[in-house]
Amino acid sequence: QLxxxxxxxxxxxxxxxxxxWFSPSCRVFCEASISYIDPTTGTPAILxxxxxxxxxxxxxxxxxxxxxxxxxxxxxxxGYMSCMSHMYxxxxxxxxxxxxxxxxxMEVKA
Numbered sequence: 721q722l723x724x725x726x727x728x729x730x731x732x733x734x735x736x737x738x739x740x741w742f743s744p745s746c747r748v749f750c751e752a753s754i755s756y757i758d759p760t761t762g763t764p765a766i767l768x769x770x771x772x773x774x775x776x777x778x779x780x781x782x783x784x785x786x787x788x789x790x791x792x793x794x795x796x797x798x799g800y801m802s803c804m805s806h807m808y809x810x811x812x813x814x815x816x817x818x819x820x821x822x823x824x825x826m827e828v829k830a
Contacts, residue, residue, distance in 0.1 A: 728823055732818065737816075741773050749774075751769075753766050769800040771784075779812070780816065782818060783797050785818070789826070793817050794817070798830065801813050802830070
């Protein structure tokens with residue numbers, strides 16, 4: 721199974737979109753905790769996106785998944801994107817889900 725995952729990730733790197741997420745010229749934050757106030761409850765909370773890639777005025781949020789697509793995954797990335805948009809109001813924020821097993825990449829629209 722580990723070899724299968726390695727192969728899927730390697731295949732992903734051949735994709736120009738995915739390879740940009742790992743470019744050494746970008747600032748990357750992996751599993752970095754972001755403290756914020758939950759707008760629905762008004763209480764402090766923490767978000768921890770898998771990967772945030774900053775390249776100039778572009779911010780890309782990537783969440784890795786190893787299962788099958790689920791509507792909750794989209795909501796999760798939307799939350800990350802909303803937080804990034806508030807933190808970096810002058811940047812263009814994009815979000816993606818990368819389903820490792822299937823190799824599928826899905827852009828999440830805000």
